[in-house]
Amino acid sequence: MPELPEVETVVRTLRKKVVGLKIIEAQILYPKIIKSDISVDDFEEDLKNRTIEKISRIAKHIIFHLGDVVLISHLRMEGKWFIYDKNDSFDKKHILAIFKLSNEKLMCYQDTRKFGTFHYQGVNEYLNLNPIAKIGLEPLDMAVQGKYLYDLMAKSSKYIKTILLDQTLISGIGNIYADEILFDASISPLNKGNDLNVEMYQRIADSSRKILKKSIDMGGTTIDSYQPEQGIDGKFQNELKVHTRKNEPCYKCGQKVIKIKLNGRGTYYCEKCQS
Structure with missing residues (x-):
């Protein structure tokens, strides 16, 4: 997708x-x-x-x-x-x-x-008008900082990964990048929104910009059947740290990356590095 x-x-x-x-x-x-x-x-x-x-x-x-x-x-x-x-x-x-x-x-x-x-x-x-009126800010918007995300998400008892996929709160993040952002921020997808403090949300904001900008520079991620346009192959799939890497060693600690289901979405993370 x-x-x-x-x-x-x-x-x-x-x-x-x-x-x-x-x-x-x-x-x-x-x-x-x-x-x-x-x-x-x-x-x-x-x-x-x-x-x-x-x-x-x-x-x-x-x-x-x-x-x-x-x-x-x-x-x-x-x-x-x-x-x-x-x-x-x-x-x-x-x-x-x-x-x-x-x-x-x-x-x-x-x-x-x-x-x-x-x-x-x-x-x-x-x-x-909808669909644009209901869309949240993009992580690339510099207004998206830790305090902004905290005020938006910290009252929720949903999993943080699920929250990041809610386009009415923050827009543009899908399943692949949610996994990569949370790994980069060293935050478990199993944390609830109300488990995180402002500093942790700042890490999410910083990692979101870092991951998305890098992927844009590399033409996106081409996996499964998705190719953005004829003749274009995104290269960011070669940079994925956890997504699609079930049972492969974590690049940080060497422990195996695990895959679980969160609200029906395949979710990859390192139990040791993401807390």
Whole structure:
């Protein structure tokens, strides 16, 4: 599942390839992807001749700025954006939307699980509407410090890993990076939110920025079936310290990394190093 670094990688790639191009035609092949109150016909018609002025990101959402409207894309589990030349041959299986662009380009949204979403909203209002309005700050925001996290999370009796995955509290962290952040911060995922003090939350804030920035620099993590864009392989999977490393020696102490289930999520950590 793409997390913040993978989505940032997609955004940077799309910017290079499609910003400044005009949408000549849009084809929605899976109508349920559109979550805004607009028909497929009206959506396709309204997109015609709109220019992709810029592409931004908030948490795990990709935002195409199209004049007075934005198209917000959430990749969910398996969503991917691919750019092709008009005459390229490609597998159309699992393609849910095709945008014919100027300069003989096709921008295609592929999603094997069909969990991804499109929201189509006004540029002056989308920040105050769901899905964006309910999203917490990103760890990359320097306002996210120990005291900020403490005030937000210290009253909770949930596991700290579960809390970090709550996008309404802090956004952009998914299962992989939660494991890596807690290992880097030397904090057990089994700690409850109300077990931690301000200093421990500061370690989480610092580790979050460190891990996410490094992963962004390396193009994200490519594991299982996720690849952020054609021709791109993230390299951060080579830096993982605990995630996917069940029964392998901890890089700090040599004790075996263990895997447990926390609220249904596979969770990797070192019992000795994380307390």
